[in-house]
Amino acid sequence: MFKPSRSLKGIAVILAALALTAVPVFSAEKTPSEPDGLEDESGDVIQAIQGYDPVAYFREGRPVKGKKDYSYDRGGERWSFASEDNRLRFIEYPEKFLPRYGGYSALDVAEGKKIQADPKIWSVSEGRLYLHKNLASLAEWEKKQEENIDRSDYQWPRIR
Numbered sequence: 001m002f003k004p005s006r007s008l009k010g011i012a013v014i015l016a017a018l019a020l021t022a023v024p025v026f027s028a029e030k031t032p033s034e035p036d037g038l039e040d041e042s043g044d045v046i047q048a049i050q051g052y053d054p055v056a057y058f059r060e061g062r063p064v065k066g067k068k069d070y071s072y073d074r075g076g077e078r079w080s081f082a083s084e085d086n087r088l089r090f091i092e093y094p095e096k097f098l099p100r101y102g103g104y105s106a107l108d109v110a111e112g113k114k115i116q117a118d119p120k121i122w123s124v125s126e127g128r129l130y131l132h133k134n135l136a137s138l139a140e141w142e143k144k145q146e147e148n149i150d151r152s153d154y155q156w157p158r159i160r
Contacts, residue, residue, distance in 0.1 A: 110151035
């Protein structure tokens, strides 16, 4: 039977101690001081369009809340989806499904303002998703939709 010598035991103890102290140095885990770019000032994850699935507007014709199991981080925001299929469609063709003007209220963008939209109030025109802050804003948007799109397209690069 093999009996390790004292010097081998000592080396093993030293190596074990070094391995234990080296783990944090080589650890890939994030520390609290390392933001991943998806948190606001309070440390909360920035949830794009309040957690609604951008693909569902087109596939189901209505806003649908996404599920945490089906999410994708893009552009500093977490996008949620109702299904894995919707998530994969978004990843493949994000420009097709992203709301115009960063998801801000489309009519307010036309007026040079960035106002939070309500993702339950929306419209689609020429295959593009527009969000609105309230029903009055949606009605006003639709009265002169082409003109409002032109105005918003002009203003958006200036205020984004």
